[in-house]
Amino acid sequence: MQHTPSVLTDQLAVEIARLGIVGESSDIGTLHRTTELAAQAVPGCAGATCIRWSVPAADGDEPPEPLASAASHPDLAQLVDRQLARRHGPVFDVVRLRRAVSSDDILAEPRWPEAMNDMLGRGVRCFSTTPHVRAPVLVTLTLYGVAAGALARSQHAIASLLVAQGSAAMSNTLQYDSVHRTAVQLQEAVEARAVVDQAKGILMHELGCDADDAFAEMRRISQTRHVKLTALAQRIVGDQGLHETPEKPDQTID
Template sequence: MIPPDDDAVAVQPAFDELGRLSFAEHSLESLLQRVTALAAGVLPGEPVISLTILTDRGPSTVASSGELALRLDEEQYRLDSGPCLAAASTGQTSEIVDTRAPSDWPDFAPHAAAAGCGSVISFPLPVREKVAGALNVYARRFTVSDRRTRALVSRFADYAVVPVSNMYLYESAVERADHLATALDSRAVIDQAKGMLMERFTLTPDQAFRALTRVSMQTNTKVRDIAERFVATGDVPGLPTRHGVAGTGAVADGC
C-alpha cells in the first residue's frame, strides 16, 4: 500500500498518460482498455475495473480489466439494479462497503460476495456532451470507506472522462459522416436513374420513382441497388428499357 503522502507522486504518471492519449494512436476499444488498465495499476488493492456507458439502447460495459468486473456489470444490467447503474444514471457516487452486509442493492450484493468481491465503488464520469457513465472498481483487499481510495477514484475519473468522452464524440461524428455520405451517394444514384427513366420515356419524377420502388418491393431489393443496376446496364427486370418495360408490359403500365 502506498503511503498517503506518496499518492500524488505514484499516480501522476498514469494521469499524464491519460492526458497524452490520442485518437491517432488508438481505436475506441483500445483507448478504453488502456484507461481501465491504468486504473487497475494505480488504485490500491489490486482491483478489477470496468467502464459502464449509458445510451438510448441501455447500459453496456465498454471496457474492463478483468472477467470479474465484466460479470458483475452484466449481473447489474440483468437485475436492472446496482451501484454502476446508480452512479451512471444519477451522477452520484455509489458504493457497497461490504458485500456481505446489508446494502442498497440486496439482490446484487450477495452475488458480488459469492464471486469474491468484497467491496464496490462506482464513480460517475462527469457528463460531457451527453456521455453518461461510471468507472466501477471491484476489490477484494480494501474497503471503499477508505477516504484515500475514494479520493484516488474520484481524481482518476476526472482525468479519464476527457479521453473517453472525446473519443466517443469523435467516433459518433465519424459514424454520422459515414451515414451522411452513404445517404448522399444513394440519393445521387437514385436521382440519376430517375432522370434516365424520365428522359427516355417522358415520365414525371413521381412516375419514375414509383417504377423504381415497385421493382424494389417485387424483388425485395433496396431502391439504391435497383437504381445502381439500371444506371450501369440500362436493363433491370420490371423497369422500362429502350425497348419497353422489361418483363412487365408497356412503359405506362405500373408507372
C-alpha cells in the same frame, strides 16, 4: 486481485488521452482499455469495471439499459453480471441519480447488502463508481480496492477523467459514423442524379425532345417495366440496347 502501486506517468497520460480519439478501438475495446488504465493510474485501485448504458429520450419513462461491459479481472466481471441480473445495486443508483457513490469499507456498508456480499466474497473492501454522460453515451466506471480506505477521494479525479475520455470516444465514434453515413448517402444521390441527367441527354438526342419530355419518358418506362429510375438510367447510359416494346408492355429489365 493484487494491487501494484502506480503513478500517473507521462506514458499513462498519453494513453488516457488516446481514449478520446475516434477510431482507436471498438466500444468494448474502449471499455476494456478504460478498466486497464484505471488499475494502472489510480493508486489503491486493484481492478475496475466499466459499463456503457443506453440514454433514454428526455421525455421517456424507460430507465437506462446496460449495453456493454468490461472488467480488468474475471472475478470483477462476475460482480457486474450478478448486479446487472438483479437490476439492483450501487451502479443502478449511480445511473439513476447521475452522481458518484462510494464506500470506504463495505464491511460497514448498510446499502446494497447483496452486492456487498458479492464483493467481500471476491476480496473487495472498498469501491467507487463514477458516471459520465456525453449524449448519446452514458458510462459508469467502478474502482475496487482490497483494503478499507484504499481508494483515496483525492484520486477520484483520475477516475472522472478516465470515464470522461472513454465516453467521449464512444460518443465521437457514433457521431462520426452518422456523419459518414450521411456523406455516403449524399454522394450516392449526386451520382444517381448525374447518371439520370446523362440518360435524359441521350433520350433528348435520340427522340428529338426536350429535357422534360425525356424525363417523363424515363419515368413511364420505369413504372411500366418495374425498374428503378436510376437503374434504367444506368442501362441507357451503358448503351444496353433498351427499347420500348409495345407488344410486351409487362416486360421487365433483368
